[in-house]
Amino acid sequence: MxxxxxxxxxxxxxxxxxxxxxxxxxxxxxxxxxxxxxxxxxxxxxxxxxxxxxxxxxxxxxxxxxxxxxxxxxxxxxxxxxxxxxxxxxxxxxxxxxxxxxxEDVTEMYPFFYRPSNLSLLDQWGLSSPEQDFEHIQTLTDRWRLTQVNRDYSVCPSYPPALIVPGSIDDETLAKAAKFRQGGRFPVLAYYHSKSGKVIMRSSQPLTGANRKRCKEDELLLQAVIDGSELGYIIDTRSQQLAHQLRMTGGGFESKSSYRSWKRLHNNLERGKVLQESLIKLTEACSDQSHNMDRWLSKLENSKWLSHVNNTLSAAGLVAECVERQGCSVLVHGSEGTDATLLLTTLAQLILEPRCRTLRGFLALLEREWVQAGHPFQQRCAHSAHSHARLKHEAPSFLLLLDCVWQLGRQFPLALEFGEALLLQLAQDAYASNYGTFLCNSDRERCALGVKEKTHCLLQFLSSPSEKERFTNPMFQPTELAIWPSVQPQSLQLWRGLFFRWTQDAQYLEEAREEIRNLVMQSRGRGCGRSMAPLETDGSMTPSRVVDC
CATH class of the missing domain: 2.30.29.30 (Pleckstrin-homology domain (PH domain)/Phosphotyrosine-binding domain (PTB))
Known part of the structure; x- marks a missing residue:
């Protein structure tokens, strides 16, 4: 064309x-x-x-x-x-x-034409790979292996070619287990907790159906994750009622009798159309020029956006608590396993893992849990909050993740190496970008269209030395402790930097942040100023008191 x-x-x-x-x-x-x-x-x-x-x-x-x-x-x-x-x-x-x-043709979009002088298509594409992740896990344990069972995407179209699975499970068993999970998304490793040896797995729903079908291969796979004497938790991101309804249409959940070592917990998270409508209502409230406080608060409450943030952080905290405090492995899934599931596995790792709180580590986490894991960016981010088109597959799941990360950064201003500027950049690029990272809906589609060969990688660019300084949190002080988010009403705030980004007040906030940044850098350069060590209590970090500028 x-x-x-x-x-x-x-x-x-x-x-x-x-x-x-x-x-x-x-x-x-x-x-x-x-x-x-x-x-x-x-x-x-x-x-x-x-x-x-x-x-x-x-x-x-x-x-x-x-x-x-x-x-x-x-x-x-x-x-x-x-x-x-x-x-x-x-x-x-x-x-x-x-x-x-x-x-609609991905190859006609701007990332395929963007050729900045300071970047080369021969540069490395991406920050992480299943092979690199497995190398790290190998230094900690020998219970896991790297499988190429999906090398031609025939087992699961939305998974990458290489996956980390229990070492005792062969590829034939994996292929049969995949047929029992929606879209072939059988349980795979998302995170290995080095302190306890416990893991976070992710998958889609089992296809038990109304007849309560069983799959011995799927049962063996999950049993291999834990020892027979241990207990594991299945965090289902749907309500119990919805899970039962989906069983009548071919979906379902793990039964107690077939998965005796696993305890199922339902933690309902909204998705799809409900999330999209929430974003639309919030955007409408933020653009209301009436300056009526009661009307504004009513619209904010009716949007339910902060309720979604609250529920997501609560559920992520539950996943992290099962691993860190209960000493149990966790399997997270909903129906498709491409939205709410990824929200929880990502945030739980941010809570537990210090490596994920560095700038490069966070970007690698997003690549692993969203880009490689098959979040359908092309469908979910087709439109934002203003479009009159209401497409079936649109949902601001990734935007909700970034909001939750912003809440964590606000509650723990010293714990994250990156700041709000990085989150805003990611929010923008997810919907419209010069780079190819968020194109397509899966690794399979990117491979078919040559995205990695013909476009530049956003995550590689954001972590480059030339860009790192503007995204770095100058107050960052790494800690090995978990950071447990508070979800009390007074602890969560509307992300003004995003939703009021184009108002006059936001301009002043940005100027204030830049001035604070300069003062901190000057103070550190002189070697003066008090230590800003985080508050430590019983092996965890609790939210510090934050004063907004």
């Missing part, structure tokens, strides 16, 4: 742009296959707009007489307005943006 086919009007003069933090700007509007550009006419070369069209979530057009106005609502929640002289030009530009912002 030629992009020019969809560009009816490529250039328009005397367009006026209105956007947050800037005075109105008049200039020349230029539309390309992937970007909307506006160059100012005030003599300053820096006065310009470069908007990636993939970032456009919805547009509204209005014509009056011989001119028109286009309101562009972006996936990063920014809202822009273009006043365009000429009704025909306005309609043409709007039509072109609508088409070019919703291209």
């Amino acid at each position: 030629e992009f020019s086919e969809h560009i009816k009007t490529a250039n328009v003069e005397n367009v006026v742009l209105t956007r947050p933090f800037h005075p109105p700007m008049k200039g020349t509007l230029c539309l390309t296959g992937h970007h909307l550009l506006l160059s100012g006419r005030d003599g300053e070369s820096s006065a310009q707009l470069l908007l990636l069209l993939r970032n456009v979530d919805a547009i509204e057009k209005r014509t009056t007489g011989s001119s028109g106005t286009i309101t562009i609502k972006c996936k990063d929640l920014c809202v822009l307005q273009l006043d365009i002289p000429g009704m025909e030009e306005c309609l043409n530009i709007a039509s072109s943006i609508e088409v070019l912002s919703s291209l």
Whole structure:
């Protein structure tokens, strides 16, 4: 396809742009296959707009007489307005943006064309691999092995080719167990806890159905995870009622009689349409200009976004507690095992594992638990909060994860090596990016389209020395202790840096954070200032008192 086919009007003069933090700007509007550009006419070369069209979530057009106005609502929640002289030009530009912002062919998206001078396609793609993770585990135990049973993606289309499984289970058993799990997502290792030797596994639901079918291979696989005398926990991210309903349509859950060494706990987490509607309602509340406190609080409560944050952190804390305090291994799953399951396995590792709290370690964690593990980014992040399209598979699961991580960072300001700037960058790139990391829905799709050979890796770029400084938390002090999140109402706050990112208040907050950063760096450079060691109690970290700027 030629992009020019969809560009009816490529250039328009005397367009006026209105956007947050800037005075109105008049200039020349230029539309390309992937970007909307506006160059100012005030003599300053820096006065310009470069908007990636993939970032456009919805547009509204209005014509009056011989001119028109286009309101562009972006996936990063920014809202822009273009006043365009000429009704025909306005309609043409709007039509072109609508088409070019919703291209379905992945190979036509901008990451396949992005070629910065400081990056090479020959650079390493990614920060981690199952092979590297297994090498680390080998230094701790010999009970696990690396299997290539999925090397051609025939056992599980959404898993990577290599997986870590119990050493006593052969590939034939794994293949049969996969047929008993939705989408072939049989239980695999997500995390090995070096202190206790216990693990966190993840999978999809078992296909027991109404007849309560059994699979001896699946039972053997889970039995191999724990010794016969031990107890393991299955954390089902659905309500007990929903799990029973899904059994009538072919899904189900592990029965007590077949999995005697495992205790099943239901911890319901919303997903899919419910999460998407929650984000939409929250965004609408944040854009309410009425300045009525009662109305604002009512809308915030009705969105239920903070309830989702609360429930997710509570469930992740439960997973971590089973491993750290109960000394038990855990299997996490819901139905498909690609959303709520990954939320819990990721956050539990962040709570327990110091390596995951470094900048590089956190990015590697996201790559392992979301990119490689088969979170369908292409489907989930097709639209954000402004689009009028309500696609079946959309859900801000990854955005919810980043919000939960922000809550942890706020409660433990010294524990994470990375700061809010990294989370905001990830939130933006998940929906629209120059990089190929979040393209497609699985490793299989990325392999088929040559994503790793033809695009640059976002995670590799964010962890590079040239970028690391702007994402690093200057107050970071590593600790080997677990960081247990508080989910009390007073402990959770709305992530203003994201949801109020384009308001005037957010600009002042960013300036205050930068000033604090400079003061901390100056203090450390002089070797003065008090030690900022975390509060330690009974082998864990508790949330410190945080003062917002």
